[in-house]
Amino acid sequence: MLIRIRVFLNVGHISRSCLATLDWGWEGDNPCARNKEYKSQSRDRFLEGDELPKFFEALGEEPNTTARDYILASLLTGARRTNVLEMRWDQVNLERRE
Numbered sequence: 001m002l003i004r005i006r007v008f009l010n011v012g013h014i015s016r017s018c019l020a021t022l023d024w025g026w027e028g029d030n031p032c033a034r035n036k037e038y039k040s041q042s043r044d045r046f047l048e049g050d051e052l053p054k055f056f057e058a059l060g061e062e063p064n065t066t067a068r069d070y071i072l073a074s075l076l077t078g079a080r081r082t083n084v085l086e087m088r089w090d091q092v093n094l095e096r097r098e
Contacts, residue, residue, distance in 0.1 A: 059071060
């Protein structure tokens with residue numbers, strides 16, 4: 001079983017997040033201010049079968065239970081992001097596992 005993971009790094013997003021912390025009162029420099037933003041390309045990365053146990057182990061240790069549950073629901077259902085985020089308990093049938 002292969003799991004498709006989209007990888008996208010963007011200094012601009014990180015920099016804007018750092019700027020937000022300045023608005024919240026953090027006293028420090030934006031560590032991304034000196035870095036030039038460059039055009040990055042997204043790429044697909046597929047987990048190999050031998051990587052899956054380590055991936056699920058790390059996911060099980062994730063302290064943010066909301067993020068962990070979102071990732072698991074996305075992987076196990078194959079649903080789109082919006083569908084998973086709007087999912088309600090009355091739409092889940094645990095007996096049929098759907």
